[in-house]
Amino acid sequence: MTVRDVVFPPGRQALYEKNRYSPAVRSDGFLFVSGQVGSREDGSPEPELGAQVRRAFDNLNAILSAAHCSFDDVVDVTVFMVDPESHFERIWSVVQEYWGEAPHPTVTAVGVTxxxxxxxxxxxxxxIPESGMG
Known part of the structure; x- marks a missing residue:
């Protein structure tokens, strides 16, 4: 069995261990990052939608940084939204703060309940950039 090359962001390993999943796994030059939500340090959600999206990106960026990556290295994105008909415009306005310049990564948006x-x-x-491998 191959041992997974897991990446943990600073200060949140206990939360991932409690919930029994890896925040990210390096494999063959890529970093596969688990879904990140707008959770505070204790795992509870940020109550306001915009703050929740920002916190999700901050959590994502902490994982990318721990793997010596940045959002510029992201090639594929999947986002999940509860009630996208009501929330899409608000969420997408915050997403653009983190997205960077074109060309942008691929994206799939999924509405969930x-x-x-x-x-x-x-x-x-x-x-993963060559300098971040290993």
Missing amino acids: WLYGFQFEIKVIAR
Whole structure:
């Protein structure tokens, strides 16, 4: 069995261990990041939608940074939204603060009915720069 090369962001390993999943796994030059939500340090959701989206990106960026990546290295994005008909415009206005310049990564947006008390989740695949391999 191959041992997974797991990446943990600083200060949140206990939360991932409690919930029994890896925040990200390096494999063949790519970083596969689990869905990130707008959770505070204790795992509870940010109550306001815009703050929740920002916190999700901050959590994502902490994982990318721990793997020596940035959002510029992201090639594929999947976002999940509860009630996208009502929330899409608000969420997308915040997303643009983090998205960077074109060319942008691919994106798939999925409307869902439940996200464990959250309204937004983002998962990505990033190409690890040569300097970040290992």
